[in-house]
Amino acid sequence: MKENPAVEEKKSNPFLRFVKKHKILVIVIIALIAIIVPLVCTVPSKEALVSAIPQEFIELEAKKDSESYQNIGIMSALKMQKQINSADVRQYLVLGVAGQVIDTTGNGFAEFWANFVNWLPSLLNGAKLTILLTISSVAAGLILSVFLALGKMSKIKPIQWFCRGYIFFFRGTPLLMQLYFLWFGLPKLIPAMTIPDRFLAAFIAFTLNSGAYCAENIRAAIQSIDKGQFEAAKALGLSYGQTMWKIIIPQTYRRLIPPTANEFIMVLKDAALTSIIALDDLSRVTNSIMTSTNNVSVYIVSMIIYLVITAVFSKIFGSLEKRFSYE
């Protein structure tokens, strides 16, 4: 009885239904609109941009191709770097062309917009690294964690102890410390085990750490499966291994998606820790832009990028969950 009005409302208002279903997405979209619309509205006109170009640039470019500087977007910083070498200009070049065009005395959204355009390539590069590190280490961590979880439930004591110890260690110490140890400590202790690449080091540390967390998720998921499933499998003559791989673990997929999505988002944010081994992830890029430009607004841009990534992956995990609900 009570449900009827709600059902009718749902039927009559597909828009509300959409909003309810995709809350995060809607919030992010609104946030993006709120920021981008004023930005777009206040984009300085081409003339304004051109008029702001320092004289030395115009002279230089005019010598070569009178059209190229008219089109701000295609003036590549690299090209200029070859032509001009004064320290003054190199400072401009850090952030690309538009930042050069609008000098820092510009104001309001126009300035922000120009900065946004400037920063975006390097921020996106940082984001790419962050995403790559997160996806690869959570995926590898998941594979590792299946074995850790099964090992922790194993009847063979040494295996059980090893897995218990492993999980205890990696959950009980800071990821930051693990990363320090892997990158700075290990080469001093065992020079042969020096990891050649920063990204690889971060990947290994994050995988080992994420494996420990996911293992506990998997163990909980396995233990939440109805005992009758084990009994039916046993009565059909399936071995323990066959039961696990063919019956039990496939049934944990759906239950594993929410905690894995959680882990994914945690790792995404923990990726900022790789700054300490000088890996240019999104956070480090953000901060270096901030220190070189002294412009706080880069933090906002960076956080929006984080939110977009989080929203997109939440969405993906959400639809995965639906796909695995054997309907």
Place this chain on the structure above:
Amino acid sequence: MSMIKTEKLCKDFGDLKVLKDCSLTVEQGEVVCLIGPSGAGKSTYLRSLNHLETITNGKLWVEDKLLDDRINGVNQIKITPQERQQALLEMGMVFQRFNLFPHLTVLENIMLAPVTVRKRDKAETEELARELLNKVGLIDKADVYPTKLSGGQQQRVAIARALCMQPKMMLFDEPTSALDPELVGEVLQVMKNLAADGMTMIVVTHEMGFAKEVSDRVVFMYQGAILEVNSPDVLFTNPENERTKQFLQSVLNV
């Protein structure tokens, strides 16, 4: 040749003695129903037969092969896990709560064990699986997931799944107790057909009508012991044991 034989089979859960000296022999082609009040140990006895529970004391033969001769849980005979496994494959089991695998379709549920355990050919197994589905009246549900089926349909799939392993005997633990009354009949009908085909069956049931009609012998269990084994005619009309009489009165009156 007896299909299943137990001699002084005992099962303890810690200090709780759940089965006490249960001796029973089931011949090939026989249908034996186990009845008795709740907590009598019927399920535990059935589960001991296919080693879902490990017995504490006593002997257990399957197809005249001695699998267990236990004293305080320790097996006195040497038998490899493979040998035991091989013997137990001849025993199919159907559970009260169906226990179908929810992530597999009906057909996949049925085909999984024959292909992975018996290493049967996939195409042949599928043919057999469809044949069995036809037999239980669910051929049109082959590609459906179990959650989409009614309880009665799920239980019939579970029976087909057990049968696809081509066992020589079937154990049923209250196969209709979790079903709505109107769905009981369809499952019992499948079991009756199976009995008519000559399958050796041990059935724990509260369906006295079924026990009367189908079984060759009825076993009455009470507080972990087998108190009476008799033909249904005798047991239901003229039981020898006083407890049996009381039990039948209480069920038949309700």
